[in-house]
Each structure stands twice: as structure tokens, then as C-alpha cells.
Amino acid sequence: MHKKYSYFDMAPLDRSDPYDVCIVGSGPAGITLAKTLVEKGVRVLMMESGYGLFRWLVDKRFKQVLADFEVSGNANYPVENTRGMLLGGTSNFWTGRCERLHPFDFERHPYVPNGNPWPITYNELEPYYEMAEKTLRVRCGERSSDAPPRRTPFPLPPKTDISYLKNLFNKLGVVVDDSPTATPRKIPRFFRFQNEVLPAFLKAPHFTLVTGATVARLLNDTERNITGAVVNTFDGLQKIARAKKFVIAAGGIGTPRLLLLSRSAQYPEGVGNHHDRVGRGFHEHPAVNFYGQLPHQGDSRLLTNKIGRSHQFYNTFWKENLGTILPVFRQSWVLPHHNMPMTVANIPRNTVAILKRFRKATVYIGVVIEMKISDANRVGLSKTKCDLFGDPLAHLTLNYSDEDRQLLARSRELVQKWYGDLNAEDVYEAQVTFSRHHMGSCRMGDDPLTSVVDRNLRVHGTSNLYLSGSEVFVTGGAMQPVLTITALAYRLGEHLVQPK
Numbered sequence: 368m369h370k371k372y373s374y375f376d377m378a379p380l381d382r383s384d385p386y387d388v389c390i391v392g393s394g395p396a397g398i399t400l401a402k403t404l405v406e407k408g409v410r411v412l413m414m415e416s417g418y419g420l421f422r423w424l425v426d427k428r429f430k431q432v433l434a435d436f437e438v439s440g441n442a443n444y445p446v447e448n449t450r451g452m453l454l455g456g457t458s459n460f461w462t463g464r465c466e467r468l469h470p471f472d473f474e475r476h477p478y479v480p481n482g483n484p485w486p487i488t489y490n491e492l493e494p495y496y497e498m499a500e501k502t503l504r505v506r507c508g509e510r511s512s513d514a515p516p517r518r519t520p521f522p523l524p525p526k527t528d529i530s531y532l533k534n535l536f537n538k539l540g541v542v543v544d545d546s547p548t549a550t551p552r553k554i555p556r557f558f559r560f561q562n563e564v565l566p567a568f569l570k571a572p573h574f575t576l577v578t579g580a581t582v583a584r585l586l587n588d589t590e591r592n593i594t595g596a597v598v599n600t601f602d603g604l605q606k607i608a609r610a611k612k613f614v615i616a617a618g619g620i621g622t623p624r625l626l627l628l629s630r631s632a633q634y635p636e637g638v639g640n641h642h643d644r645v646g647r648g649f650h651e652h653p654a655v656n657f658y659g660q661l662p663h664q665g666d667s668r669l670l671t672n673k674i675g676r677s678h679q680f681y682n683t684f685w686k687e688n689l690g691t692i693l694p695v696f697r698q699s700w701v702l703p704h705h706n707m708p709m710t711v712a713n714i715p716r717n718t719v720a721i722l723k724r725f726r727k728a729t730v731y732i733g734v735v736i737e738m739k740i741s742d743a744n745r746v747g748l749s750k751t752k753c754d755l756f757g758d759p760l761a762h763l764t765l766n767y768s769d770e771d772r773q774l775l776a777r778s779r780e781l782v783q784k785w786y787g788d789l790n791a792e793d794v795y796e797a798q799v800t801f802s803r804h805h806m807g808s809c810r811m812g813d814d815p816l817t818s819v820v821d822r823n824l825r826v827h828g829t830s831n832l833y834l835s836g837s838e839v840f841v842t843g844g845a846m847q848p849v850l851t852i853t854a855l856a857y858r859l860g861e862h863l864v865q866p867k
């Protein structure tokens with residue numbers, strides 16, 4: 368038996384008989400895929416660069432060198448706290464919001480790249496959305512007809528009552544819906560994949576997890592099949608993991624980086640990059656953020672932090688050839704806001720903001736926008752900086768397009784109108800933030816000239832290499848990605864066990 372879950376034991380990588388499937392990365396994409404494969408009896412090796420949360424917090428190398436990447440472009444994209452390189456991946460830090468995309472996100476619309484429509488439809492993904500929602504134990508209240516359609520109820524009822532927000536904005540003709548949210552079993556708030564999903568199959572004899580194993584590049588034979596993964600360990604060893612099939616689930620920045628690092632005679636520009644598509648089309652979810660004060664009413668005096676979203680205006684701006692938007696409404700009583708972090712310098716401002724809330728209710732309105740897909744926004748390799756093992760870090764180029772700026776401006780107008788209609792006081796705009804959603808850098812599509820993976824998530828031009836994660840999204844709408852990542856991982860799991 369080669370079953371192993373050890374932080375430090377690399378012996379599973381010394382096996383000469385190949386695993387059925389090797390998965391690189393243990394975030395939502397990797398763990399969901401592993402779950403579905405292990406349940407089907409497939410022999411799976413999962414390799415994760417980091418260790419657990421403790422190591423991540425105390426060993427600065429993980430945050431500062433391993434999770435680091437370079438950034439250029441006018442979007443001033445933040446690097447820190449953008450991704451987690453540890454068991455469970457970035458799901459250690461996510462907030463658990465779980466929207467589906469709308470059916471029309473998968474159809475042709477102003478932001479679908481030329482020659483690269485989504486190769487799948489909402490209807491094809493819907494059964495997998497249902498499986499994903501069960502796994503994530505998504506809770507939510509009844510929703511309006513503006514929200515994405517569904518055939519079955521949400522797995523769990525809502526925990527919080529957002530009627531204050533619903534009533535407040537209903538008066539303005541704005542329909543606010545509950546936000547579907549992943550529900551952990553034991554702790555109150557954070558659904559972490561390594562705690563909620565992994566334990567069910569961790570001890571299966573045909574599953575092997577190796578942490579502290581950073582995949583540096585993929586190896587291939589002359590027939591262009593992927594034959595191995597070169598793995599660096601923190602004690603300076605280098606190993607080669609062998610498998611019949613490989614799935615890269617290293618996140619929307621880590622996955623294109625690994626493909627680009629994997630150069631060989633057969634793949635001189637990196638695996639899957641024969642048409643210079645790897646890394647191109649990266650997009651995120653920028654958001655405008657506002658605060659305003661209103662007289663207290665209903666439960667607004669309670670120390671709560673409730674949230675709702677409106678789908679009513681989702682594709683309103685298509686008529687102006689702009690992208691989709693998702694307004695967010697919050698009774699933001701307790702927390703200052705992520706734009707006013709708890710630093711010493713911010714203590715006076717945060718204290719005043721909190722004290723003011725005794726006098727009046729603070730209502731936050733933000734709008735998350737879809738970015739225009741641009742080939743120039745891409746993940747490449749740094750020319751100057753390397754990781755702990757001497758391999759080039761990722762370099763992200765991210766610029767706002769004219770459409771992005773217009774959509775941010777149109778969103779500001781909407782929010783300011785709503786505050787005006789509410790006669791809100793002290794309205795101020797905090798800085799534009801990013802949602803930390805890394806999408807589109809290895810898009811799916813039927814045409815290898817415009818995409819990196821096919822409709823089954825197999826890298827074009829390879830026979831046994833697949834991707835799992837939001838890097839394969841053609842467009843990201845204005846929705847959080849994890850539910851769609853999880854649904855696509857379930858779909859990939861089914862595909863990988865189909866007889867040829």
C-alpha cells in the first residue's frame with residue numbers, strides 16, 4: 368500500500384509504477400476533482416506546494432516568495448493576500464459566496480472573445496452546479512426571478528434575515544436577493560475545502576497526498592504525452608512523479624506559470640502554448656465601494672454584518688456594449704471595511720467610523736464588474752525574479768480597458784443615485800478593490816487557435832494533460848468563481864473515468 372498523508376514524507380514520489388491521475392494543487396479545484404476520482408476507485412496522487420495554515424502563518428517564505436508574483440499595468444493589482452499556497456489553497460481565506468453564472472453568460476455577448484465562445488452551455492453544467500452546491504452545503508433564502516435559474520432548492524436554508532436591506536432598497540424599486548454561501552459543518556463561518564471535503568477520502572488506500580511538493584515543470588516524450596512532473600522539496604531534493612494522466616489545479620496564476628515553465632523540444636514555448644494562448648485573457652472582478660449613513664430602523668442597531676446582492680441590473684449595460692455587474696448591499700455594522708484595514712495608522716479613522724454607527728446606520732453599496740477580455744492582460748514569466756527553487760515567478764500584466772473604466776463609472780452613477788434617493792448622509796467612496804478571482808488565463812474552447820483547453824478541459828495538442836480551475840473560464844460574468852470551479856471539477860472527474 369502506498370497510502371500516505373505526511374507533511375514531510377516524499378516516498379510516494381519514488382514509486383516507479385505510475386498513478387492513474389496526478390493532480391497538482393489542493394485548492395477547491397484540486398480537492399473536488401480528487402474527491403470525485405477517488406470515489407470512482409481511481410488511484411490519485413495529489414501534490415501541494417505548501418503545508419498547513421500554521422506553516423503558512425509562521426514561515427514567511429511561503430507568503431513572500433512562494434505565493435509572490437510580479438505585476439505591471441495600470442490596474443495596480445495587489446499581490447499580497449491574493450492567493451494561498453497551502454493545503455486547501457486560497458479556500459483558506461475565501462468568504463464562501465457561491466453564485467452560479469447566468470445561462471446567458473455562456474451565450475454570445477459583448478465580452479465573449481472573438482472566435483472563442485463558451486464550448487458548453489448552462490444546461491450542460493447545471494447538474495454539476497447541483498452537485499457542487501451539495502458539496503459546499505450552500506445555504507440561501509428564496510430568491511427573485513432575476514437570480515440564475517435552478518431546478519432544485521438550495522441544500523440549506525439561510526442563516527441570516529436580510530429583510531432590512533430588502534425593504535430599504537425595495538422602496539427604490541431595487542430587488543435585493545440573499546447571497547448563497549458555503550456552510551461549514553462545525554465552525555460558524557469559514558468553509559475550508561481541506562476540512563470539509565478532503566477528510567471523507569483522505570484515508571482511502573488509493574489516494575496519496577504529498578505536501579511540501581512544488582511542481583517545477585512537466586516532462587513529455589517525443590509523442591508529446593506528459594510522462595512526469597519534476598518536483599522540488601523544501602529539503603533540497605528533486606523527484607519525478609509519474610502518472611498516466613495529469614491535471615494542473617494550481618490556480619489562475621500558478622497553472623499558466625507551470626505550463627510556461629514546461630519547455631521542451633516538443634513544446635518550445637511551454638506546454639499548450641503552440642499558439643501563444645497560455646496566460647492570455649486573464650481577468651478579475653474589480654469593484655467600486657461606497658458607504659453612506661441613514662437613520663436607524665428595523666434591526667439596523669444590531670451588531671451584524673448582513674449582505675445581499677441584486678441580479679436585477681446584471682446585464683443592463685450590454686446595450687452599451689459593456690459587461691455585467693453585480694451590486695452588493697451590506698449592513699456594515701461591525702467591521703470597518705477591507706479598505707480600512709486594522710493598521711495602527713487607521714485606528715483613529717476606524718474608531719470614528721464605528722462610533723458614528725451608534726448615531727446612524729452605515730449602509731455599504733458596492734458594485735462588482737466584469738472586465739473586458741483582452742489578450743494583453745496576461746500571465747507570463749518574470750525575467751528578473753525567481754521562487755525559492757530558482758524558477759521564474761509569474762508576471763501578471765493587468766490594465767483597465769476603456770470599457771472597464773466606463774463600467775466602473777456607470778456603476779458609480781447607479782450607487783450615487785441610490786444613496787441620493789435614500790437621502791443618505793456622509794456618502795463617501797473608498798478605493799476600487801479586486802475580488803481576488805483569477806480567471807481566464809487558459810481559456811476553454813473548440814478552436815486551438817483561440818483557446819488552451821478543449822470542452823473536456825484537455826490541453827489542446829496533448830493527450831493526457833488537463834486543467835481544473837477558473838483559468839479555463841471564457842468569461843467570468845460578475846459572479847464569484849468557486850461554485851463554477853467546483854462544478855467544472857465534477858464534470859472533469861466524470862470525463863476522466865469514461866472509457867475511451
Ligand SMILES: Cc1cc2nc3c(=O)[nH]c(=O)nc-3n(C[C@H](O)[C@H](O)[C@H](O)COP(=O)(O)OP(=O)(O)OC[C@H]3O[C@@H](n4cnc5c(N)ncnc54)[C@H](O)[C@@H]3O)c2cc1C
Nearest residue numbers: 392394395396416452456457462463464582618836847849
Ligand atoms: C480574501 C478572498 C476572498 C475570496 N472570496 C471568495 C468568495 O466568496 N467566493 C468565491 O467564489 N471565491 C472567492 N475567492 C477566490 C477563491 O478563493 C479562488 O477562486 C479559489 O480558491 C481558486 O481555487 P483553485 O483551486 O483554482 O486555486 P487555489 O485555491 O489558489 O489553489 C491552488 C493550489 O495549488 C497550489 N500550487 C500552485 N502552484 C503549485 C505548484 N507548482 N506545485 C504544487 N502546488 C501548487 C497552491 O499552493 C494552492 O494550494 C476569494 C479569494 C480571496 C483571496
